Amino acid sequence: MKINGLQSRSIWLEPDGWSVGIFDQTGFPHRIDRIRLTTCEDAARAIRTMQTRGAPLIGAVAAYGICLALREEASDEALERAYRALIATRPTAINLKWALDEMVAAVRNRPRAERVSAAYRRAADICDEDVAICEAIGRHGLPLIEAVAARKKPGERVNVLTHCNAGWLATVDWGTALAPVYMAHDKGVPVHVFADETRPRNQGAALTAFELGQHGVPHTVIPDNTGGHLMQHGLVDLVIVGTDRVTAQGDVCNKIGTYLKALAAHDNGVPFYVGLPSPTLDFAVGDGIAEIPIEERGGEEVATMTGRTADGRIETVTVVPAGSPVTNYGFDVTPARLVTGLITERGIVAPDREALARAFPDHPSRGPAQCRAASA
Amino acid sequence: MKINGLQSRSIWLEPDGWSVGIFDQTGFPHRIDRIRLTTCEDAARAIRTMQTRGAPLIGAVAAYGICLALREEASDEALERAYRALIATRPTAINLKWALDEMVAAVRNRPRAERVSAAYRRAADICDEDVAICEAIGRHGLPLIEAVAARKKPGERVNVLTHCNAGWLATVDWGTALAPVYMAHDKGVPVHVFADETRPRNQGAALTAFELGQHGVPHTVIPDNTGGHLMQHGLVDLVIVGTDRVTAQGDVCNKIGTYLKALAAHDNGVPFYVGLPSPTLDFAVGDGIAEIPIEERGGEEVATMTGRTADGRIETVTVVPAGSPVTNYGFDVTPARLVTGLITERGIVAPDREALARAFPDHPSRGPAQCRAASA
Numbered sequence: 001m002k003i004n005g006l007q008s009r010s011i012w013l014e015p016d017g018w019s020v021g022i023f024d025q026t027g028f029p030h031r032i033d034r035i036r037l038t039t040c041e042d043a044a045r046a047i048r049t050m051q052t053r054g055a056p057l058i059g060a061v062a063a064y065g066i067c068l069a070l071r072e073e074a075s076d077e078a079l080e081r082a083y084r085a086l087i088a089t090r091p092t093a094i095n096l097k098w099a100l101d102e103m104v105a106a107v108r109n110r111p112r113a114e115r116v117s118a119a120y121r122r123a124a125d126i127c128d129e130d131v132a133i134c135e136a137i138g139r140h141g142l143p144l145i146e147a148v149a150a151r152k153k154p155g156e157r158v159n160v161l162t163h164c165n166a167g168w169l170a171t172v173d174w175g176t177a178l179a180p181v182y183m184a185h186d187k188g189v190p191v192h193v194f195a196d197e198t199r200p201r202n203q204g205a206a207l208t209a210f211e212l213g214q215h216g217v218p219h220t221v222i223p224d225n226t227g228g229h230l231m232q233h234g235l236v237d238l239v240i241v242g243t244d245r246v247t248a249q250g251d252v253c254n255k256i257g258t259y260l261k262a263l264a265a266h267d268n269g270v271p272f273y274v275g276l277p278s279p280t281l282d283f284a285v286g287d288g289i290a291e292i293p294i295e296e297r298g299g300e301e302v303a304t305m306t307g308r309t310a311d312g313r314i315e316t317v318t319v320v321p322a323g324s325p326v327t328n329y330g331f332d333v334t335p336a337r338l339v340t341g342l343i344t345e346r347g348i349v350a351p352d353r354e355a356l357a358r359a360f361p362d363h364p365s366r367g368p369a370q371c372r373a374a375s376a
Numbered sequence: 377m378k379i380n381g382l383q384s385r386s387i388w389l390e391p392d393g394w395s396v397g398i399f400d401q402t403g404f405p406h407r408i409d410r411i412r413l414t415t416c417e418d419a420a421r422a423i424r425t426m427q428t429r430g431a432p433l434i435g436a437v438a439a440y441g442i443c444l445a446l447r448e449e450a451s452d453e454a455l456e457r458a459y460r461a462l463i464a465t466r467p468t469a470i471n472l473k474w475a476l477d478e479m480v481a482a483v484r485n486r487p488r489a490e491r492v493s494a495a496y497r498r499a500a501d502i503c504d505e506d507v508a509i510c511e512a513i514g515r516h517g518l519p520l521i522e523a524v525a526a527r528k529k530p531g532e533r534v535n536v537l538t539h540c541n542a543g544w545l546a547t548v549d550w551g552t553a554l555a556p557v558y559m560a561h562d563k564g565v566p567v568h569v570f571a572d573e574t575r576p577r578n579q580g581a582a583l584t585a586f587e588l589g590q591h592g593v594p595h596t597v598i599p600d601n602t603g604g605h606l607m608q609h610g611l612v613d614l615v616i617v618g619t620d621r622v623t624a625q626g627d628v629c630n631k632i633g634t635y636l637k638a639l640a641a642h643d644n645g646v647p648f649y650v651g652l653p654s655p656t657l658d659f660a661v662g663d664g665i666a667e668i669p670i671e672e673r674g675g676e677e678v679a680t681m682t683g684r685t686a687d688g689r690i691e692t693v694t695v696v697p698a699g700s701p702v703t704n705y706g707f708d709v710t711p712a713r714l715v716t717g718l719i720t721e722r723g724i725v726a727p728d729r730e731a732l733a734r735a736f737p738d739h740p741s742r743g744p745a746q747c748r749a750a751s752a
Contacts, residue, residue, distance in 0.1 A: 029697035225633025229708035257601025263639040307693030317683030321405035332605035
């Protein structure tokens with residue numbers, strides 16, 4: 001998609017052919033800074049500090065982290081060290097594990113001399129596959145928006161509510177939740193997005209509003225508290241969110257607060273969809289609420305807010321009283337019963353064991369135990 | 377309650393015997409500034425700009441606004457002008473109308489020479505009545521917390537989640553939602569409060585955490601997105617919130633986002649209580665979602681955040697991209713079906729027409745039409 005009018009992906013190989021470029025997303029929307037990653041530690045740090053984020057993009061950055069590690073040392077031990085360092089950066093999104101497993105599979109049985117080039121090929125493929133998956137999610141989700149538009153008066157806007165950022169900045173391109181929105185907008189469907197601010201890190205205000213604005217998609221930033229009221233008053237036609245992990249039974253782990261929006265959608269008869277690239281599926285997990293590890297991050301993310309002052313300086317201000325403790329869970333789990341459908345690259349899939357198993361019989365996370373559970 | 381170790385109310389008569397003191401609550405928790413109101417316009421401005429806020433406290437400040445107006449001119453015309461100026465400041469909380477009607481009733485049929493002293497007497501009574509009401513709410517709510525404590529192991533804390541600020545800073549003293557918490561804490565019950573940050577104006581982080589901290593009550597600030605996850609994992613024993621208006625059928629209008637917490641409480645079997653002083657009842661309204669006017673405030677409250685920098689300056693930073701529109705609804709309505717009980721000064725009342733009519737047969741908002749509806 002476009003940034004400052006220029007077409008870009010969210011991750012790229014630098015002209016040297018080996019180092020990796022990303023945006024420092026902690027600076028958005030106030031600063032557009034690019035970062036060059038030259039070591040596996042660089043990649044791990046960028047993920048851990050959320051300079052790069054979004055489940056699919058984390059996978060892509062981790063894949064290149066393996067490349068950078070192997071470039072320094074192509075041994076099994078170095079591969080294992082890199083895997084361990086990268087997997088430890090964020091516990092919740094399953095794409096990270098998926099991408100690292102893909103990289104290990106791509107290089108493990110090769111002679112050391114071939115490992116680096118094999119790794120770079122697989123990492124590039126992971127990026128291209130992500131773009132293709134997101135584009136397919138967009139194609140399959142587009143009719144949902146067109147169907148709402150067809151029920152409205154000509155020109156009346158279709159209101160989509162989204163939480164956090166599951167746009168192109170969370171993937172390599174297109175986005176998951178926002179791919180259908182971009183396609184609808186590009187086709188001339190009058191779509192408008194309510195972007196939840198998404199405290200504590202404000203990915204909705206800082207990233208979703210930013211990328212929609214850069215692409216010219218009409219949108220409105222709302223506090224996370226607002227969506228329920230909007231739905232009670234018929235101001236939201238559908239909710240589309242991204243996800244960090246979907247379980248075999250269709251439970252959806254996503255940014256903290258997603259569950260509250262799903263409850264409100266359910267209470268008001270608003271369809272609640274999830275943009276789901278298949279690497280985000282985890283057939284090894286059934287009950288998302290009981291089983292998915294929920295990352296707890298530092299309290300300073302809640303206690304402070306960073307933004308631009310009237311005279312253009314970037315400042316961080318504390319908004320919580322000194323001495324008041326703070327808790328910061330990164331994600332919550334929306335039970336499958338509240339989800340209308342999963343928009344995958346293979347079409348819209350119902351959030352239940354059978355439908356998911358039928359749609360993805362070949363999924364890498366489906367070990368024998370999972371196959372048994374799915375057919376039970 | 378205490379502020380900087382000193383017992384205080386949130387509104388007082390200054391030593392001159394006529395001007396009115398309040399805290400500038402927009403400075404909390406970083407600055408403790410007091411303001412002296414000397415004109416009706418001062419009072420209206422303080423309410424409009426939220427230097428003073430909280431449904432019961434707004435009523436008290438408006439009452440003194442009438443006093444200050446009459447002090448300048450005790451005519452019927454001046455009384456009407458003051459009423460109009462004050463009623464226009466905030467549209468949602470019904471206490472404002474209640475207090476202004478009380479003031480008009482107290483002075484209308486008196487000779488001009490007696491109006492000022494009658495007004496000051498009634499305003500003082502409104503404040504004292506508010507303290508007595510909140511204390512009674514605390515007494516009636518306390519057993520709810522004690523009952524949870526009795527089911528726990530000795531010393532295990534009772535977790536109360538609250539949204540926005542319905543503590544003593546929202547009333548004259550004690551608070552509504554927090555009155556039972558203060559009483560439990562003072563009795564030695566190990567109570568702990570999860571305080572929703574409450575974007576966009578952060579009353580939870582800035583005021584609830586501040587006043588709980590000043591009184592020594594254990595608490596944790598959480599983003600508004602977090603409560604659902606906590607309830608899914610059994611980390612919340614009960615929810616208690618305040619309210620700006622409760623309808624004849626028990627619908628609860630309160631700070632935007634309350635509805636989302638009520639949905640989560642309902643979905644997880646967590647009791648959801650509302651601290652309700654009777655001046656906040658409005659028997660003239662039935663369906664809260666359809667009928668209560670919801671205040672829309674300026675977008676800058678969402679687009680910016682004010683806090684303290686590391687070196688102690690107070691700065692306002694913008695967190696939304698330039699050019700991204702923002703919507704800012706102040707309140708939402710929680711339908712009665714999601715409410716476990718209303719903690720009033722007359723005991724805990726079920727959120728339905730019959731129970732409310734039975735508990736408050738003498739309520740001033742019950743005109744003949746409302747009485748018919750209540751007995752239907």
